Amino acid sequence: MTTKSYAVIGAGPSGLAVMRALQKAGIDATGYEASHDVGGLWDITNPRSTMYSSAHLISSRTTTEFTEFPMDSDVDYPGHRVLKRYFDDYADEFGLRDRFRFGTRVDRLERDNGDSNATGTGTGTGTGTGWILHATVQDEDGAHTALVERYDGVILANGTLAEPNVPAFPGEFAGEIMHTSAYKDPAQLAGRRVLIIGAGNSGCDIAVDAVHHAESVDLSVRRGYYFVPRYLFGRPSDTLNQGRPLPARIKQAIDSRVLRAFTGDPVRFGFPRPDYRIYESHPIVNTLVLNHLGQGDLRIRADVERFDHDTVHFRDGTAGDYDLVLLATGYALDYPFVDREHLNWTGASPRLFLNVFPPSFNGLYMMGMIEASGIGWQGRYEQAELIAAYLAAEDADPARAARFRDRVTTQSWPDLTGGYRYLGLARMSYYVNKDAYRRAVRTEQAALAETTTPAGSGRRGA
């Protein structure tokens, strides 16, 4: 066991992954989860969950699951209930539940200046490098109690897809405006004239729900998209060409040809032609939406210009009347409990080494702040292993940890784009190429792990 104390915020896939990696490295930590159980947004009963009843994985089971814990399912793209069970089983298998305080929301992290009254499970040194964690505990009767603890380090795993990104539109809309974060069930669409704004993965899933329940469905888009089928050549499409990443330009050329052959040209269905290449934005893993367009079940509309009572005017001069506007406009990163300077916010996201380490090495560590096509939970677990390797090195081999910090602060950071030129959108500001990212994480992890584990020290292994 290390002499230092650590906290983990969140018991979703990322929080569980880091708790497991710390456990394997013999590092103790206390987890804080605002909801009542593990699973993060895959637990539809978690008040912060942005899941909806029809949601399934869009990456396939085998490319998404934790390598050491295969899913007990034969289904290629399981639904959210199966995934909630998976995280329950994962937590039970490794005894991770006991490490979390449930019903405990972290409200504030403050630098420890040495004069706090934190009661703390923390055995930290109080040298001014730690964090004071303020939380609210909600008991079963709904009563709230304040909690203050001190930790040497805090790992943030509070998720990236919970805080709605809500754009402002000119004019007033007389009907209902709802962000997809509040969409749970197709009954919310029943019998209504629905306009969905945004054709990302959630927008397209919900458009397909709406086809079966709403009176009419329109989908307003600002740009073109690439639609990837769930299956290609009879196999989950993301399982093809695994482990042998092609150079960006070649992959883009081959895959856009394959997509043209399988799904045709989305422009035929009314989508604008993408003004970017495939994989320069997150692809849409949904071809049902194209089938429904082909059947005339929904219509593509241009970008919204303004609202006027129950009419929405579009930029191409057309207009339509609606009862419900559903904003499928994505999410914004949000770490409301810690001042932005501590996370080195730069533009729309914190700028962190490998999306994990603030360059000031202030004792905060980020988990799960990655978007990438196909990174899966194993990719997040590898981040967790890197954090564990760094914390283990800090404890057992401070010189090696110092060399890591030195590399981070004095050398240029690895290119995580894989040669793709990502669109300059807020949601792409922390996007990485999975192969480039995992390679960089593994390289650093191997460098950190090498001599931090002297033979026979017994530090590693759960």
Ligand SMILES: Cc1cc2nc3c(=O)[nH]c(=O)nc-3n(C[C@H](O)[C@H](O)[C@H](O)COP(=O)(O)OP(=O)(O)OC[C@H]3O[C@@H](n4cnc5c(N)ncnc54)[C@H](O)[C@@H]3O)c2cc1C
């Ligand atoms: C509809 C949908 C489909 C998706 N499909 C895929 C897919 O196919 N493949 C894939 O890899 N990813 C997919 N994702 C992405 C998804 O974000 C990840 O799979 C994964 O859930 C991220 O895990 P996380 O632990 O980082 O965040 P979350 O799952 O969001 O968990 C964060 C946890 O932190 C807790 N928390 C937040 N704030 C606090 C606080 N202040 N104090 C205490 N606790 C707090 C929350 O209650 C939550 O339990 C999908 C997302 C959605 C919405």
